[in-house]
Amino acid sequence: ESVDAPAAMPTADAAQIAAPAADPLRDSARQLFQPLPDKLDKVRDQPLTEARIALGQSLFFDPRLSGSHTISCNSCHNLGTAGADNVVTSTGHGGQKGPRNSPTVLNSVFNLAQFWDGRAPDLKEQAKGPVQNPVEMHNTIERVEETLDSMPGYVEAFAAAFPGETDPINFENMARAIEAFEATLITPSSRFDQFLTGKADLNAQEREGLSLFIDKGCVACHSGANVGGQAYFAFGAVKRPDEAILPPADLGRAAVTKEAGDAFVFRAAPLRNVARTAPYFHSGQVWDLNEAIRVMAESQLGQNLSATEIEAIAAFLRSLDGREPAITPPVLPTSTTATPRPL
Ligand code: HEM
Ligand code: HEM
Structure with a gap:
């Protein structure tokens, strides 16, 4: 943590500068999320x-x-x-x-x-x-x-x-x-991961967004290493979004479990790199991340967030952009006369 401390603070004594900065926000975040590993074996x-x-x-x-x-x-x-x-x-x-x-x-x-x-x-x-x-x-x-x-x-x-x-x-x-x-397609070292591991800080707006993400209750459904992807919830838990966003024909988990109670239940979307994967929701109907955040707050939490709050949460979500794997398109094996022809 000491790397975050300003190099020279004229009025502070040496002992204060050397002490790791207490950061309750980082402590709370560490209870809720895990940084991504560089690789799996x-x-x-x-x-x-x-x-x-x-x-x-x-x-x-x-x-x-x-x-x-x-x-x-x-x-x-x-x-x-x-x-x-x-x-x-x-x-x-x-x-x-x-x-x-x-x-x-x-x-x-x-x-x-x-x-x-x-x-x-x-x-x-x-x-x-x-x-x-x-x-x-x-x-x-x-x-x-x-x-x-x-x-x-x-x-x-x-x-x-x-x-x-x-x-x-x-x-x-x-x-x-x-x-x-x-399993190699992992995106470690996002700015948020660096924050979790104490290597860097988030800026003021990102910190505000993280606080809101925790305090407003987004973390009830989006937590863990993937900031989501860990459990199932009703989309429209508090207020059902309009039919374009939540098409009535797609029953979600009810089609898998055959339980009527699972109608419109979906996996909480993992939010890593979410700024790069528009459009949003299983219907792909929302193009703007800010609008997706607004819809979530209303439909899942029954809350109307201010534009400033939404901007802050969006800034936090952008800090989840990680280092994407550098993939070279492979040179593929050559077809032969025995290879079935395209349909
Ligand atoms: C999807 C953010 C609260 C459950 C999403 C998506 C975003 C998001 C951006 C779309 C991701 C994508 O399409 O790739 C947020 C924020 C929240 C919040 C900022 C707080 C304001 C919640 C809560 C729950 C929840 C409290 C559970 C009660 C879900 C589910 C999806 C989802 C189930 C998938 C919806 C679908 O089927 O399309 N969330 N979320 N979220 N979230 Fe949240
Ligand atoms: C879902 C991999 C081909 C469209 C997924 C998921 C994975 C995946 C891992 C789930 C991700 C998650 O749940 O978070 C693959 C692989 C493919 C392949 C390995 C080749 C063998 C395709 C193609 C298309 C496609 C060609 C488009 C024509 C989709 C869609 C979903 C999906 C729409 C979501 C479907 C649903 O939830 O019902 N794919 N995919 N995929 N993929 Fe692919």
């Missing part, structure tokens, strides 16, 4: 070996996982734009639009479960979804396996990533490798 039982990560990176960027050979994971989770696509709802196979906004893949390994409604327990299970989804990549398990089998480059890469397996090219291992790559 494993996910559940899965070791994150270099061969597995490299294979997963190729798969993430390979449009041949899609039926049309035009759509990759990176199409909707662009790693140049914070792992999201910055459109209302993504365009998938044949120009079709899906029903929900694409969440970022950055830091998704820290969420309690995947998707807005948490219907996939982890990244491995999640990765099997979009490939087969008719509105997204419109492919089949058999065709994906045939595609990967047709390229010597993938035959080698799967053998290296899953040593000792007799038939390493299969859908399960595809999902494992993608998960391994995604």
Whole structure:
């Protein structure tokens, strides 16, 4: 903490300057949030070996996982734009639009479960979804396996990533490798993380925003390492937002749990890098972060925040922008005459 102290304070004595500055705001924040680690060594039982990560990176960027050979994971989770696509709802196979906004893949390994409604327990299970989804990549398990089998480059890469397996090219291992790559998509060292670890301070407006975020009650739902992503809550807990923002047809978790009480329940959105992932909410209907904050305060807390309060919270949320992974688009294996043609 001593680095934050002004270098020369003429009236203070040396003992005061050397003492770490007491910062109750930092102490409270440390109870509620954790800084992101620089890297993980494993996910559940899965070791994150270099061969597995490299294979997963190729798969993430390979449009041949899609039926049309035009759509990759990176199409909707662009790693140049914070792992999201910055459109209302993504365009998938044949120009079709899906029903929900694409969440970022950055830091998704820290969420309690995947998707807005948490219907996939982890990244491995999640990765099997979009490939087969008719509105997204419109492919089949058999065709994906045939595609990967047709390229010597993938035959080698799967053998290296899953040593000792007799038939390493299969859908399960595809999902494992993608998960391994995604587990490297972490954004540490945000200014907020540096604040938590005592390496830097936030400015006055950001500190005000953090205080409001805690005192107004945002932290009841957005806390932990990902500042959200840890639990499920009704969207519209106090006041239901209008139908454009909360479309009546999307029941959220009720479709997963089959419990009527889970209607309009969604995973509290993780807020890391949120300034970079507009538009907001599962409907993708709100483009302005300030407006998203206003909607949240009203719908979740029954509060009308002032413009100054909203600006301060937005400033705090911008301090969550972390160091994004420097990803080089991979050189992908060459197709052969045995590779299935695009649909
Ligand atoms: C959700 C990864 C392909 C659109 C997700 C999530 C992950 C992910 C990890 C959950 C994030 C979270 O819940 O915080 C992948 C991978 C892909 C892929 C590995 C390739 C195999 C695509 C494509 C599209 C797309 C091609 C667009 C056509 C979406 C949408 C959601 C989502 C709309 C939210 C869906 C919902 O909540 O129901 N994806 N994705 N994804 N992705 Fe992808
Ligand atoms: C989503 C901020 C309070 C639960 C969001 C989003 C933001 C946000 C910016 C959109 C993120 C995105 O689309 O990527 C805030 C702020 C709050 C607050 C600033 C305090 C003023 C709460 C509370 C709860 C909550 C108290 C729980 C009762 C949720 C849920 C979502 C969400 C469930 C996802 C909504 C959806 O399905 O689209 N929050 N939030 N939030 N928040 Fe909050």
